[in-house]
Amino acid sequence: MTQPLFKKIVIFGVGLIGGSFALALRKAHAVDSVVGFGRSAATLQQAQQLGIIDRIGQDVAAEVGDADLVLLATPVGQMAELMARIAPHLGTHTLITDGGSTKSDVVREAYAQLGSKVAQFVPAHPIAGDEQSGPAAARAGLYLGKKVVLTPLPENTPQAVARVQAAWQACGANIHQLTHGEHDQVFAAVSHLPHLLSFALAHDLAQRDNRELLLSFAASGFRDFTRIAASSPEMWRDICLANREALLKELQIYIAELNQMSTALAAGDAAQLEQTFRTARELRAGWTEK
């Protein structure tokens, strides 16, 4: 019988990201035993009932000491505290990865909290969002054909990077590498800003006295534009704050873009509006999700 890639993994946060990671590794026969930690007993019980985890962890110190791999799959705002809790107990061979949507803040905390053990942490961002969250939304196929961006640290050994990469590949993901700075700039533009803009429109309409009338005539354009406004408020609060600097910069560029459009519209500048829309359409029509 083939050895599994990992004898034991410990997952902090057994929702969409962590739960799907566990289910995918199980399906690939890449892990023997999965232990779960989380803030809510009910959520952990649900995860166990759904076959996501074998056991609900009781003692962090004991569980991370002999784990092959620890996944931090909580909102990014909780990761610093978690790192501080696990740091003293990590086994020498225990690797850590995460599922956070931002990387510079997580890396900064890793240096602060993990100290000399930071080489054991290989940061990752699986690009597999979903407006659903929680264990019930987890599925073995979530990462299949999706991108996972690793942002390795100079301290990581090639072997550590390769082993974390193998874990995400076992989930069916395609692996890319960026620096954590590059990562955060890219995702501010193509993910965090669109989420903020979609939340903003839905919040804007929620303030209106005639919102029921308005919504009764909303159609497919509105549906797709605001799909991501149904995302987790807590998660996106954390992401926005964690990537605040890059996101603020993107937001200012976008507001300037809207002010230009507003000026063109007020002036009745048909040519400029059409050219703007045409450039936009060319970019969008020329893009396909890979």
Add this chain to the structure above:
Amino acid sequence: MTQPLFKKIVIFGVGLIGGSFALALRKAHAVDSVVGFGRSAATLQQAQQLGIIDRIGQDVAAEVGDADLVLLATPVGQMAELMARIAPHLGTHTLITDGGSTKSDVVREAYAQLGSKVAQFVPAHPIAGDEQSGPAAARAGLYLGKKVVLTPLPENTPQAVARVQAAWQACGANIHQLTHGEHDQVFAAVSHLPHLLSFALAHDLAQRDNRELLLSFAASGFRDFTRIAASSPEMWRDICLANREALLKELQIYIAELNQMSTALAAGDAAQLEQTFRTARELRAGWTEK
């Protein structure tokens, strides 16, 4: 044999909106003969080959005189000129409707161009957008279960409104009525603004030197948010200009919303961001397309 609802209809603009109207009425056996006009000979030939129209019209004066129904399905920017061309030749029993996404401007032109025949015009807006356009995108089922908003004029007889309503119902649509002013305010908020915002993001990214890198990491959130940025630049130029006043107002409200978010983000105000996102999520999660 049952009489069809209309013996002859004349369609100006045989693309997605006009072509689908014709195909739907044919499928419902609600029309005997469909004549098409348009600016491009190639497009008209394509429409004829696709079975959308029976004949390519040669003489506007002759064709509209004995038509039961005329559909104006061109971009709204071209409707004034069309109305002026058909007005002198309209038969006394000929009704007119349109497929324009804005109504106040179309109604204003109708009074100006149709004069004493304005009672024959029952304005309509079928809510069935698609980023595709042209005769090849037309399909008999486009309006099935979709809303059509009629914005009748005080001059319309109940019989005229009922007959135009019957035409759109024969396409499978559900009929609603608003005044043209209400209509334009509603659609500025739930349709025109989201289109402008989606175009703006795609245009913003198109200006970047690293747009290929950015786009390579764009995922499902970006895909849905920018789907409508692939819409027709010409059509949306016209819609934005036609509904300029209401759209500018919406755009200013939205920019103020973004400035508030920017302030909260810069201040690290986690509670306000979360509350904003939560209100947005509640609105969006509570909405379903009807």
